[in-house]
Amino acid sequence: QVHLVESGGGSVQPGGSLRLSCVASQLASSAYCMGWFRQVPGEEHEEGVAVIGRDGRTIYGQSVEGRLTISQDNAKNTVYLQMDNLKPEDTAKYVCVAGQGYRDGYYCSLEASMFGYWGRGTQVTVSS
Numbered sequence: 001q002v003h004l005v006e007s008g009g010g011s012v013q014p015g016g017s018l019r020l021s022c023v024a025s026q027l028a029s030s031a032y033c034m035g036w037f038r039q040v041p042g043e044e045h046e047e048g049v050a051v052i053g054r055d056g057r058t059i060y061g062q063s064v065e066g067r068l069t070i071s072q073d074n075a076k077n078t079v080y081l082q083m084d085n086l087k088p089e090d091t092a093k094y095v096c097v098a099g100q101g102y103r104d105g106y107y108c109s110l111e112a113s114m115f116g117y118w119g120r121g122t123q124v125t126v127s128s
Contacts, residue, residue: 002120003028004096009122012086018124020081022096028117029077032100033108035059035070036081038092039121046095048110050081053100059110064090086126093121 008020024034035051050060050070058070069082079096099115100106108114 001025003117004098004119006094006096006119006122008081009094009124011125011127013128014087014126016086016126018083018086020083020094020096020122020124022079022081022119024077024079024096024098024117026077028098029074031098031117032106033114034072034079034096034098035108035110035115036079037095037097037112037115037118038090038124039095040092046112047092048112049094051097051108051110052079053106053108057108059108061110083124086124088126088128091124091126093123095119095121 003025006022036049037046039046052058052070067085072079096119097115098117101114
């Protein structure tokens, strides 16, 4: 069963913008945190891009902070990633995730092991 469905990827020139969307199933949307990781062929680990908690708190990876903005629409079970001023090094498959950590309460982070739900991804290519 598919729990997370991404859309919005594509090819843009450096400096361009894209907006990714991820629609979650009822089960996946019950997670405390949703967010985005990215995967580059040949690299061993995925990179945490941005996550958002039910309380609206956000966490960004250092390489994207200030250029990418994560938001959510709880009524639509949807999380968005607005990507501005894109760079060639942002080229990757962007994967939507859902999950949470628990330590005296739910919390979010950019640790991949925290997320039990992973989408199939949408490709973003930045080149001139």
